[in-house]
Amino acid sequence: MSNPFVRKMESFVRLSPDDRRMLESAVERTHRLGPRENIIHEGVEPNVVNVVLDGWACRYKVLLDGRRQIVSLLLPGDMCDPHVFLLPTMDQSLGTITSVTLAKVPGPTIRAMAARSFALAEAMNWEMLVSAEIQREWTVSLGRRTAAERLAHLFCEVATRLQVIGRQNGPDCELPLTQSDLADAMGLSTVHVNRTLQELKARGMVELRSKRLVIHDREGLEGLALFDPGYLHRRSDHDLAHLSA
Amino acid sequence: MSNPFVRKMESFVRLSPDDRRMLESAVERTHRLGPRENIIHEGVEPNVVNVVLDGWACRYKVLLDGRRQIVSLLLPGDMCDPHVFLLPTMDQSLGTITSVTLAKVPGPTIRAMAARSFALAEAMNWEMLVSAEIQREWTVSLGRRTAAERLAHLFCEVATRLQVIGRQNGPDCELPLTQSDLADAMGLSTVHVNRTLQELKARGMVELRSKRLVIHDREGLEGLALFDPGYLHRRSDHDLAHLSA
DNA sequence: CGTGGGCTTGAGCGTGGTCAAGTTGGGTGG
DNA sequence: CCACCCAACTTGACCACGCTCAAGCCCACG
Numbered sequence: 001m002s003n004p005f006v007r008k009m010e011s012f013v014r015l016s017p018d019d020r021r022m023l024e025s026a027v028e029r030t031h032r033l034g035p036r037e038n039i040i041h042e043g044v045e046p047n048v049v050n051v052v053l054d055g056w057a058c059r060y061k062v063l064l065d066g067r068r069q070i071v072s073l074l075l076p077g078d079m080c081d082p083h084v085f086l087l088p089t090m091d092q093s094l095g096t097i098t099s100v101t102l103a104k105v106p107g108p109t110i111r112a113m114a115a116r117s118f119a120l121a122e123a124m125n126w127e128m129l130v131s132a133e134i135q136r137e138w139t140v141s142l143g144r145r146t147a148a149e150r151l152a153h154l155f156c157e158v159a160t161r162l163q164v165i166g167r168q169n170g171p172d173c174e175l176p177l178t179q180s181d182l183a184d185a186m187g188l189s190t191v192h193v194n195r196t197l198q199e200l201k202a203r204g205m206v207e208l209r210s211k212r213l214v215i216h217d218r219e220g221l222e223g224l225a226l227f228d229p230g231y232l233h234r235r236s237d238h239d240l241a242h243l244s245a
Numbered sequence: 246m247s248n249p250f251v252r253k254m255e256s257f258v259r260l261s262p263d264d265r266r267m268l269e270s271a272v273e274r275t276h277r278l279g280p281r282e283n284i285i286h287e288g289v290e291p292n293v294v295n296v297v298l299d300g301w302a303c304r305y306k307v308l309l310d311g312r313r314q315i316v317s318l319l320l321p322g323d324m325c326d327p328h329v330f331l332l333p334t335m336d337q338s339l340g341t342i343t344s345v346t347l348a349k350v351p352g353p354t355i356r357a358m359a360a361r362s363f364a365l366a367e368a369m370n371w372e373m374l375v376s377a378e379i380q381r382e383w384t385v386s387l388g389r390r391t392a393a394e395r396l397a398h399l400f401c402e403v404a405t406r407l408q409v410i411g412r413q414n415g416p417d418c419e420l421p422l423t424q425s426d427l428a429d430a431m432g433l434s435t436v437h438v439n440r441t442l443q444e445l446k447a448r449g450m451v452e453l454r455s456k457r458l459v460i461h462d463r464e465g466l467e468g469l470a471l472f473d474p475g476y477l478h479r480r481s482d483h484d485l486a487h488l489s490a
Numbered sequence: 491c492g493t494g495g496g497c498t499t500g501a502g503c504g505t506g507g508t509c510a511a512g513t514t515g516g517g518t519g520g
Numbered sequence: 521c522c523a524c525c526c527a528a529c530t531t532g533a534c535c536a537c538g539c540t541c542a543a544g545c546c547c548a549c550g
Contacts, residue, residue, distance in 0.1 A: 187388030
């Protein structure tokens with residue numbers, strides 16, 4: 001199945017056909033959004049969980065004086081905060097980057113899935129823990145990595161996340177961020193992102209053109225980034241085999 | 246009750262006497278750790294959730310070349326990842342800052358509490374969402390705030406978090422971090438933290454001495470930090486009243 | 491063919507880092 | 521109770537990574 005949500009959940013936990021069916025029907029009703037739009041919670045109670053099925057979105061914060069920080073990227077298959085539906089009001093600032101297809105899964109549906117299938121409950125918890133771990137890695141990047149290291153790390157992260165949902169085959173993958181998006185994500189200025197990208201290209205590591213990321217030297221890139229893929233907690237096939245036993 | 250864990254949970258959700266009793270007995274068996282120690286998960290399966298009952302701890306990451314980033318602070322009442330017990334192995338690097346008293350609550354106990362009391366389940370989810378929100382605010386700080394703003398923001402955050410557990414009465418509160426801890430938390434160098442602290446003091450905002458933080462001008466500090474307490478989601482008394490209805 | 495968003499380049503500057511040398515002060519042992 | 525000691529803090533000088541401002545370019549779109 002090419003549903004990235006199901007694929008992602010399956011990367012965490014072995015799913016039964018029934019689990020898979022539940023997931024699929026949960027995200028059946030979809031909404032379409034254009035690029036650079038706000039994802040607004042319509043009700044006072046944000047009693048839904050957004051799941052991105054296609055396209056890229058992000059969570060961001062804007063300071064009073066206009067400084068903007070992208071706080072996380074939402075790729076196909078990602079859900080934002082499986083538990084928000086519990087909160088009265090959540091100050092979500094979510095925006096699309098590209099056109100996006102998303103499903104709004106009602107809180108009760110999430111609860112029902114978790115209650116009916118232990119595997120699904122487990123998968124949703126994995127999702128939360130992994131996204132928390134990504135957030136922490138960003139903290140490390142912004143706090144302690146240089147500009148080149150930050151970009152390199154982000155590219156490794158994105159490539160790995162896309163791999164999980166089967167969207168990275170060759171050495172290149174989608175990356176629909178503008179340089180100014182990259183700047184807002186990595187706490188840099190656009191100008192410096194531009195120069196750093198040129199440096200990475202000159203060093204034969206990575207190239208960015210027409211919304212695609214071409215990785216020429218994955219190993220070098222991971223070395224520069226001090227990237228340790230472990231934090232994304234993809235289960236190896238071995239682990240999965242062990243689990244199903 | 247002065248149990249900071251119970252107090253914190255109560256700041257999220259109205260608890261019944263029974264809920265309170267469950268929480269208290271869950272953290273009855275405590276462990277003591279000295280300052281600057283590692284909090285290590287003894288088993289292969291980290292099937293416990295750590296709850297800090299007294300003292301300060303932190304989660305951190307160290308890059309291969311030694312650069313260190315403190316990724317979050319754990320204050321009394323904080324639990325680290327209520328759902329980790331689901332994961333086979335979690336690369337937690339948790340360390341104490343001061344002496345710490347902590348409880349190791351077994352996964353099954355957590356599950357049982359959540360199953361028996363909806364309020365407790367809700368409170369634990371709040372805890373997770375709030376800590377995620379704090380993490381995001383750190384991302385904003387490290388990405389887009391200047392050194393002075395970062396420290397100011399951290400001080401506002403800490404003061405507010407301590408208030409919740411009833412540990413901030415007057416204008417000053419505990420802050421057992423060294424300047425080098427502050428540096429590792431806010432992505433700065435020790436030297437620059439020192440100079441920035443002097444600047445904040447000269448501006449009459451804040452003073453740091455003998456492990457205590459004295460806030461002279463809370464309003465000014467919040468203004469400088471562009472601090473918006475909303476993200477910590479403390480429920481006002483009004484909200485709590487409304488909920489219990 | 492025109493327009494504007496995104497990319498590129500240059501010059502100058504400032505925040506914050508590094509290195510290195512003191513100074514202070516809380517905790518320990520005598 | 522004092523002396524000592526080490527960690528934490530402080531200060532100075534210098535430097536560089538990354539920012540700002542400003543102008544020009546490219547090309548994808550209408």
